[in-house]
Amino acid sequence: MPYLEFHQITKRFPGVLALDGVSVAIERGSCHALIGENGAGKSTLGKILVGVYTADSGELRLNGCVIHPATPLVARGLGIAMVHQELAFCPNMTVAENLCLGDLPRNALGWVDRTKLRARAQEMLAAIHADIDPAVLIGSLSTGQEQLVQIAAAVGTGAQVIVMDEPTSSLSAGETRELFRLVRDLKKRGITMIYVSHRMEELFALCDGITVLRDGRHVSTGRVADTTPAKVVAQMIGRELLVQKPRHIDQAPGEVRLQVSNLSHPRKFSEINFQVCSGEIVGLAGLVGAGRSEVAQAILGLDPSATGQVLVRGKLLPPGSINAALAAGVGLVPEDRKRQGLVLGLNCRENTALAALPLLTRLGWVNRSEEQAMVSKFSTRLRVKAPTLETGVGALSGGNQQKIALAKWLARDCSVLMVDEPTRGIDVGAKAEIYQLLDELACEGRAILMISSELPELLGLCTRILVMREGKLVGEVPRADFSEARLMALMSGVAAE
Ligand SMILES: Nc1ncnc2c1ncn2[C@@H]1O[C@H](COP(=O)(O)OP(=O)(O)OP(=O)(O)O)[C@@H](O)[C@H]1O
Ligand SMILES: [Mg+2]
Incomplete structure (x- = not known):
């Protein structure tokens, strides 16, 4: 029984x-x-x-x-x-x-x-x-x-x-x-x-x-x-899952979009140097606590204690200014989306359109039909399950809230897009859809920095992978040398390189 x-x-x-x-x-x-x-x-x-x-x-x-x-x-x-x-x-x-x-x-x-x-x-x-x-x-x-x-x-x-x-x-x-x-x-x-x-x-x-x-x-x-x-x-x-090989890896990377020089923080990370070019998806691997999210937040100007330079398309961003970073076309899909990424009191449409509002607004008026079209495009692709787009996000399942938070940033036309654990809590079908979306964005020439703790997804999607350990960049692995063992060794610092 x-x-x-x-x-x-x-x-x-x-x-x-x-x-x-x-x-x-x-x-x-x-x-x-x-x-x-x-x-x-x-x-x-x-x-x-x-x-x-x-x-x-x-x-x-x-x-x-x-x-x-x-x-x-x-x-x-x-x-x-x-x-x-x-x-x-x-x-x-x-x-x-x-x-x-x-x-x-x-x-x-x-x-x-x-x-x-x-x-x-x-x-x-x-x-x-x-x-x-x-x-x-x-x-x-x-x-x-x-x-x-x-x-x-x-x-x-x-x-x-x-x-x-x-x-x-x-x-x-x-x-x-x-x-x-x-x-x-x-x-x-x-x-x-x-x-x-x-x-x-x-x-x-x-x-x-x-x-x-x-x-x-x-x-x-x-x-x-x-x-x-x-x-x-x-x-x-209810169907077979098609996993496609990313297309951006077949094209040569373009101009340098994001250049990070000597980015340091008294406690969280030190001497971080790297660049991301147009058309690339650069992975940022590391164990929990390695300082990856902190680096992304500093790039967006969220950390006043960070020192060093961040250049977007060759132009130096004033330190600690999130407005300047956003205006330069930098976007960040944060890791903790419930706390940082969504306005729980607003509905699905409003949340999705929030970050893209500057694009939809002309002379102070929001173009409602453009907004509607954009929101429904992303919610369809990510397979958002909600009774209507007017439903409050608080009533959605955990994964669907994540999707709305992600859609919100994908809808914003970023020139440098940073995504932090983009598939956490998301089902396999929608994961494949997110990989495809990121690949498309890279093919269109955007520069993407992807933080993830899931090695298979980094290995599948990235042009190259940077590895952080205890606040330092400890290595970079090009796609030709990708292997889980190599990354694990760098991340943990245990096995000999
Ligand atoms: N308190 C609520 N009010 C209104 N609708 C709700 C509420 N809780 C859940 N729902 C709806 O019920 C359905 C099932 O939600 P549930 O949270 O059980 O999904 P789930 O399988 O756990 O998904 P996930 O993998 O995203 O966590 C969803 O359509 C969701 O929007
Ligand atoms: Mg659930």
């Missing part, structure tokens, strides 16, 4: 049928993958199980009994928890306080018993072999550590089912390995997991069962061992 069952679950949001009679059965102690395009309904299914949303119809069964997790607290009581990607704790409280929030140990006088609090937190962390000091503030932890605390909280309160929604999307390689070890360990203890991810390799390495959703409908459920990544992709997007 399956341990956990979703039976004919339907959930409707204004204008969207997010889930349409979805049924899935999951074995006890297994890790079950949930995959599908952005907006397919994965997070919604998870949130119904943990009581964030209530299904319009259908049934949930745990161990054969129908359950009604009406709120997250009720779900917790039933032994069901979710590890969220967004901050789920109070950042200005300690790890111990957060872990024991629901049930603070008190002494005879009713005061919080600090010693007991600490001991209990220590126990919860030790249970999942997490090496974190319970006395530090949540706000000072890395994303990976915070996730471990969430898992400790789930396991410590007796969770038997844990939903993990894109848990690795902002983890370093080391943190990802730690998480995998933990997931395997939890499985051995009989804990059942639902694992949502767009990273196919992870699902195939970690999961036992797999369910594919498409447009809110159930497509298939089976054993991972019985399928292949190509089959899963075809089921997800």
Whole structure:
């Protein structure tokens, strides 16, 4: 008998049928993958199980009994928890306080018993072999550590089912390995997991069962061992995925568009020198924390402490002036798009058009039909799933918000475009579309700097790849010498060159 069952679950949001009679059965102690395009309904299914949303119809069964997790607290009581990607704790409280929030140990006088609090937190962390000091503030932890605390909280309160929604999307390689070890360990203890991810390799390495959703409908459920990544992709997007060889690499690079000389920062990076020519996609590789995003931000003039020169088309940009950089045609799609890239109160059309407004405006008037045409062109290409372009971006799925943020910058006619982790959280079909868009932009003569932690995407798309380690540029690899091993060696500084 399956341990956990979703039976004919339907959930409707204004204008969207997010889930349409979805049924899935999951074995006890297994890790079950949930995959599908952005907006397919994965997070919604998870949130119904943990009581964030209530299904319009259908049934949930745990161990054969129908359950009604009406709120997250009720779900917790039933032994069901979710590890969220967004901050789920109070950042200005300690790890111990957060872990024991629901049930603070008190002494005879009713005061919080600090010693007991600490001991209990220590126990919860030790249970999942997490090496974190319970006395530090949540706000000072890395994303990976915070996730471990969430898992400790789930396991410590007796969770038997844990939903993990894109848990690795902002983890370093080391943190990802730690998480995998933990997931395997939890499985051995009989804990059942639902694992949502767009990273196919992870699902195939970690999961036992797999369910594919498409447009809110159930497509298939089976054993991972019985399928292949190509089959899963075809089921997800309803067609075969065509991956084209980039075309820009066949053309000779043009004039130097971006020239960075001696760019330094007292703490973040030093003596950065490189250039990007028209028609090139230059990759910037490095481990998390190598200083890649910081360099891109400094180029855009966002960092007043940076020193050195940035020249665009041979003209020196005044230091620390974002307006001058934008006027010179520099664009940056930031890494943290929810915080830096989108105006959550505006709708899809307004967000997409925001960065391009100067192009659409004449004598102070926005040309609405041009705006409409441009916005719909990019949202179609990136396969944005939204009821209409007038929908507020806050109601979109995570990946679709990312797409809008990206579309916004692609729509702006940049001469130098920097993209920071452009495909994070984005489904495979749309990823291929983004690669093609970047290739087209390069073919049109734009200079592109692409920061990415996914080596296969850098290797597939770039003209050459620069590597940063601990704030320094440590190497440059031309396309003819591309190999994952070579890049890893430079990034980590471990193997001999
Ligand atoms: N609170 C909400 N209000 C309105 N619509 C919503 C809400 N939450 C989700 N939706 C819609 O329901 C659909 C499914 O969203 P869901 O977040 O489950 O997708 P997902 O599969 O997790 O996608 P992603 O891979 O992008 O995270 C989407 O069309 C989304 O816009
Ligand atoms: Mg989601």
